[in-house]
Amino acid sequence: MTSPGTGRTIGTGRASGPGRGAPPGLHALMDRYLDGDARAFAALHAALVPRLTAFLVHLVRDTAAADDLVQATWLKAHLARARFQVQGTSPDGAVQAWYFTIARNLAVDWLRAQVRERRRREPGAGDADDRDPLAEIPSDLPTAEELEIGEAEAQEITSRIRDALAQLPAGQREIVELHKFQGLSMAEIAARLRIREGAVRVRAHRAYKALAQWLTPPCESCSCCSREVGHDDALSCRRRGSRSRREPRSRHRSCRREPCPRRRGFGSRREPRSRHRSCREPSPRHRGSRSRREPRLHHRSCREPSPRQRESRSNAAGRDRPHPHALGSRAILRTHPDERAGARDPASGGRA
Amino acid sequence: MTIDAKALIADDLGERRRERLQHFRPAWLLAVAIPVVGLLATGARDDFWAQPTWILVLQALVWGLALFALPALGLGLWFPGRAARVVLGLVAAAVAVAVAAGPALFDRSYPTGLEDHPIYQFGCASLTLGAGALVLAVCALSGAFAQRRRSAGALWLAAAIALIGIDTTTWHCVITGLDHTLPSHLGAGVLMLLAAGLVGAVLHRRQRQAG
Numbered sequence: 001m002t003s004p005g006t007g008r009t010i011g012t013g014r015a016s017g018p019g020r021g022a023p024p025g026l027h028a029l030m031d032r033y034l035d036g037d038a039r040a041f042a043a044l045h046a047a048l049v050p051r052l053t054a055f056l057v058h059l060v061r062d063t064a065a066a067d068d069l070v071q072a073t074w075l076k077a078h079l080a081r082a083r084f085q086v087q088g089t090s091p092d093g094a095v096q097a098w099y100f101t102i103a104r105n106l107a108v109d110w111l112r113a114q115v116r117e118r119r120r121r122e123p124g125a126g127d128a129d130d131r132d133p134l135a136e137i138p139s140d141l142p143t144a145e146e147l148e149i150g151e152a153e154a155q156e157i158t159s160r161i162r163d164a165l166a167q168l169p170a171g172q173r174e175i176v177e178l179h180k181f182q183g184l185s186m187a188e189i190a191a192r193l194r195i196r197e198g199a200v201r202v203r204a205h206r207a208y209k210a211l212a213q214w215l216t217p218p219c220e221s222c223s224c225c226s227r228e229v230g231h232d233d234a235l236s237c238r239r240r241g242s243r244s245r246r247e248p249r250s251r252h253r254s255c256r257r258e259p260c261p262r263r264r265g266f267g268s269r270r271e272p273r274s275r276h277r278s279c280r281e282p283s284p285r286h287r288g289s290r291s292r293r294e295p296r297l298h299h300r301s302c303r304e305p306s307p308r309q310r311e312s313r314s315n316a317a318g319r320d321r322p323h324p325h326a327l328g329s330r331a332i333l334r335t336h337p338d339e340r341a342g343a344r345d346p347a348s349g350g351r352a
Numbered sequence: 353m354t355i356d357a358k359a360l361i362a363d364d365l366g367e368r369r370r371e372r373l374q375h376f377r378p379a380w381l382l383a384v385a386i387p388v389v390g391l392l393a394t395g396a397r398d399d400f401w402a403q404p405t406w407i408l409v410l411q412a413l414v415w416g417l418a419l420f421a422l423p424a425l426g427l428g429l430w431f432p433g434r435a436a437r438v439v440l441g442l443v444a445a446a447v448a449v450a451v452a453a454g455p456a457l458f459d460r461s462y463p464t465g466l467e468d469h470p471i472y473q474f475g476c477a478s479l480t481l482g483a484g485a486l487v488l489a490v491c492a493l494s495g496a497f498a499q500r501r502r503s504a505g506a507l508w509l510a511a512a513i514a515l516i517g518i519d520t521t522t523w524h525c526v527i528t529g530l531d532h533t534l535p536s537h538l539g540a541g542v543l544m545l546l547a548a549g550l551v552g553a554v555l556h557r558r559q560r561q562a563g
Contacts, residue, residue: 041361
């Protein structure tokens, strides 16, 4: 809404809020109102109040609060009217968009104040089931930065940001959304996610670092992927992020200091992972029947038989023919073919 | 919160209008005094009351437009609709031509008064431009050209300045022949309109940017 360079308040030709078409003649009324015509202001007020009221009721879901916000919108617009400037193809739409932007900003401030007040009154209450009104504000409403930029460019930037956010791991993306879109502090995010605040900060740092690298304007040549990048899509330099390192990547995983973030999870360890399985603790996936405190012995004859083996052995003890599993497959292979033939014949008896 | 923003804003706009009136009242009085002093210095025409009634009415109408209607438009004190503004502009142009040319424009047999001479033409043109220039200076110094967002406000004031110059000369000069009135009265008035419009537009842009 406000141009950061000149301080002028800019309205674009794109109308926002319910009833997108702006009433005709708004710009002429606005011109006369800005020159001091009280009758023009009255006509402008009559034309926009129903739309503003409906828009704010839709945002804040509270009729009384919406009425107050409508009054605040008009007062704020009156104080800032000298900075109004039309930029766009539709002057009438620009006037409506200007008022709707002021109204939206006031609604967001009011909702944030409500959320803070609710948390202050009920600090321990989980609000997982509570409706978060901030999250329901339509994301397609123009922000101050979008108004400043052309609509097409704004759409491109929006799609790039959404693509970049989709690339983030779920945990990092959630923190970015809570921090940037919903305006929660790190402490509030930690309380909501029931994790330590330090963990929240670490994830947020990694997420913003990755986003900064992905959304950096395209470079002439990308050293990380060793190819010319002559296009507009900065996401082609997606090889940045987890693999982007200042020092060359070591070839031996065991020599690396930190595992790649993508490989986090079960393999994420502070110390290097041992190469020998027998030396490692079993991973959580392999817990269960094989979960043992002591390492598993290599030689089967040294191990205790599994329950299935015990059952099969007990069954085999009642038969003439030894169960193949009792001997092990290697025992079968070691026998002479003739002896194997004899072993297969139950009438021959005995073990081969 | 039970405030009525509409009433508060309307009150604020009314207050600003009163402040603007108060600010420009001295400038307006000075703009009125300039043609009065000019006529006192040069003398009014001897056949003033011998003119036809309709031309006296038109001259009075020009004074009304020049001192009330057009300045109110230019200063943002009066906001007629678009149709009213168009009619007002056309009427102002028509009466300015009629008053500057005089009765001889409609009646070729109307007595010309004194015989025309180039020195008289120069004198009438100087009076028109001089009176207009003084009023232009008052408007420039008082910031009258920057009261409205659009430069059309400055053009309304320029028209008022031109009409003041035309009517001042008409109340002074007894020569009514078209050979004299068209170049020295009407021509000088058009020149004054162009000059005041140009100066007003420049000052409007400068003062708006500075503000």
